Amino acid sequence: MARKHNPADPPPTISDATLRGFSGYVMKRAFNAIQADVNASLAPLDLRMLTFSALSVIVDNPGLRQSQLADALSIERPNLVIVVDELERRDLILRNPAPGDRRAYALQATLKGMRLYTKALGAVQAHEARMTKGLSEDERQALIAMLSRIET
Amino acid sequence: MARKHNPADPPPTISDATLRGFSGYVMKRAFNAIQADVNASLAPLDLRMLTFSALSVIVDNPGLRQSQLADALSIERPNLVIVVDELERRDLILRNPAPGDRRAYALQATLKGMRLYTKALGAVQAHEARMTKGLSEDERQALIAMLSRIET
DNA sequence: AATAATAGTTATTAATAATAACTAATATGC
DNA sequence: GCATATTAGTTATTATTAATAACTATTATT
Numbered sequence: 001m002a003r004k005h006n007p008a009d010p011p012p013t014i015s016d017a018t019l020r021g022f023s024g025y026v027m028k029r030a031f032n033a034i035q036a037d038v039n040a041s042l043a044p045l046d047l048r049m050l051t052f053s054a055l056s057v058i059v060d061n062p063g064l065r066q067s068q069l070a071d072a073l074s075i076e077r078p079n080l081v082i083v084v085d086e087l088e089r090r091d092l093i094l095r096n097p098a099p100g101d102r103r104a105y106a107l108q109a110t111l112k113g114m115r116l117y118t119k120a121l122g123a124v125q126a127h128e129a130r131m132t133k134g135l136s137e138d139e140r141q142a143l144i145a146m147l148s149r150i151e152t
Numbered sequence: 153m154a155r156k157h158n159p160a161d162p163p164p165t166i167s168d169a170t171l172r173g174f175s176g177y178v179m180k181r182a183f184n185a186i187q188a189d190v191n192a193s194l195a196p197l198d199l200r201m202l203t204f205s206a207l208s209v210i211v212d213n214p215g216l217r218q219s220q221l222a223d224a225l226s227i228e229r230p231n232l233v234i235v236v237d238e239l240e241r242r243d244l245i246l247r248n249p250a251p252g253d254r255r256a257y258a259l260q261a262t263l264k265g266m267r268l269y270t271k272a273l274g275a276v277q278a279h280e281a282r283m284t285k286g287l288s289e290d291e292r293q294a295l296i297a298m299l300s301r302i303e304t
Numbered sequence: 305a306a307t308a309a310t311a312g313t314t315a316t317t318a319a320t321a322a323t324a325a326c327t328a329a330t331a332t333g334c
Numbered sequence: 335g336c337a338t339a340t341t342a343g344t345t346a347t348t349a350t351t352a353a354t355a356a357c358t359a360t361t362a363t364t
Contacts, residue, residue, distance in 0.1 A: 008251045014224040024186040030302040034176040072166040099160045103311040103360045134301040143298045149286040150182040255342040
């Protein structure tokens with residue numbers, strides 16, 4: 001039998017067992033830990049998860065439009081503007097005029113952007129290894145596959 | 153061979169394959185979807201993920217201190233204050249004086265709080281089922297177990 | 305040519321998270 | 335018992351992210 005603690009005292013241990021049955025709760029906790037760690041990993045390069053993600057997609061898809069980038073990252077176009085502003089201001093990317101459409105930009109990483117991205121990628125890979133060291137590689141892949149199936 | 157699109161045109165498809173190899177990226181996407189859905193599910197009850205989580209731990213651990221709640225939820229104490237303020241203002245919980253420590257409060261759900269919590273729990277269970285309908289129950293459990301191993 | 309749709313932007317709001325500094329009260333070391 | 339350190343809760347501040355409405359300029363549609 002579980003011995004009841006004196007109700008005049010605070011409970012000696014706190015249970016969040018109910019919440020732990022929900023993937024959203026454990027995911028929030030895991031994501032907060034990951035976000036903090038990746039941001040700390042990228043801070044020496046003056047990048048954050050969001051700016052790194054944007055830079056990555058730009059490096060891998062030269063010439064893409066801002067709206068394509070927003071779609072790819074699942075963020076709203078208005079929120080992407082300041083991200084692209086920041087990357088452009090630091091000369092990591094170029095907003096080239098899109099040939100044939102004067103409304104749009106063709107985004108492209110600069111040499112400086114590609115070099116920084118290479119470093120950042122290494123930092124994020126080290127971060128990933130650190131955060132998932134409690135999982136086997138098969139488990140890590142399974143985790144990614146399951147998370148990919150949860151999106152909207 | 154992959155046919156190269158005309159470089160004067162925007163890339164016809166955008167790849168985020170590099171990022172998809174990182175658990176943090178897919179977790180962010182999944183969590184954003186979950187957060188939006190759970191908040192929409194709880195909106196009719198005027199709760200959010202955070203206020204629901206706090207209420208849940210208070211219901212399950214009557215008499216706990218604010219600092220215990222903050223620890224349990226892994227949020228900073230200053231950020232918990234307004235959450236508890238909100239629950240108290242709506243008469244969902246009580247900040248009882250902690251017997252024997254005049255600095256502290258013993259948190260307790262009111263009858264109104266417990267009734268709202270019961271409804272909210274049902275809404276969140278339906279949300280969970282909806283979000284994880286692409287996973288078997290074994291997979292869902294495995295996902296939760298792996299996410300639990302990622303925390304800090 | 306008129307109208308609708310698209311690309312990007314500005315502005316605004318809400319929510320969350322992190323930190324420093326404070327008050328009041330309790331615990332500790334001597 | 336007293337000086338000091340620690341703890342509980344709070345206030346204030348800042349940064350980041352996300353969501354939405356409304357706007358300009360341009361392109362596509364009818």
